Amino acid sequence: MRLSHLLVWSISGSIWLGSLCAFADAASAHADAVSSDTVTTCGFCHGTNGRSVSPMFPHLAGQPAAYIEAQLKAFKDQTRADPDAKAYMWGMAAPLSEPMIRELAEYFSKQPAAAGKSGDPARIQRGKVLFEEGVPERQIPACASCHGARAEGMATVPRLAGQHSPYLWKQLKVIQISLRDAPVMQTVVKNLTPQEMQAVAAYLESL
Secondary structure, three states, rough: OOOHHHHHHHHHHHHHHHHHHHHHHHHHHHHHHHEEEEEEEEHHHHHOOOOOOOOOOOOOOOOOHHHHHHHHHHHHHOOOOOOHHHHHHHHHHHHOOHHHHHHHHHHHOOOOOOOOOOOOHHHHHHHHHHHOOOHHHHHHHHEOOHHHHOOOOOOOEEOOOOOOOOHHHHHHHHHHOOOOHHHHHHHHHHOOHHHHHHHHHHHHHOO
C-alpha cells in the first residue's frame, strides 16, 4: 500500500510540476507576444526598428532610453500637450504600463540609429555654425552644449543626429511658441528665426 501511494504521489507530483512549467512557459510566451505586439503597433508610425519612413514621425532608434521613457510618461499623463502629442500619442500611450514603457525605451534605444541625409550644403553649413556656436550676441547658446558635439544626446536629452528635418523644425516651432512645454528649450530657441531653425534642422538631419 505504501509503495502504491508513493507511486500515486510521485505521478501526481510530476503531472503538477509539468503543468506548472507549461503554465510558466505559456505566461512567458504571452508576455513576449504582448511586447512584440506593442513594438509592432509603435512600428506602424515609427518603424519596427525605430527608423521611421515618414518625416511626420520621429526616429526612435538610438534615442537614450531615459529620454524615450520620459516622453512616453509625459504622453501618458498628458503633460506633453503639443498638437501632435494630443492627436497621436495621448491615446497610444494611455494603456502602457510602467514595465511596458521601460521595455519599449530599452528596445528602441538599442536599435541602430538612422543614417544622415544630404541636403543643401549652404543651409547645412549655416546650421552647423548655429549648432556648434550659437549666436552669443543674441543670447542663443550652442545646441551642442546640451545635445553633444555630434547631437548624440544623453540621459533625458534627446538624440537629434539623423532626425527628420521637418519633424525637428516643427518641434522647434511648437516649443518656441510654447505649445510644447519645454522651459529650458524655450529660452534657447525663442530668438531663432524660422530660417535659422530650418538650417539647424537640415544640419542635424545630415549627421
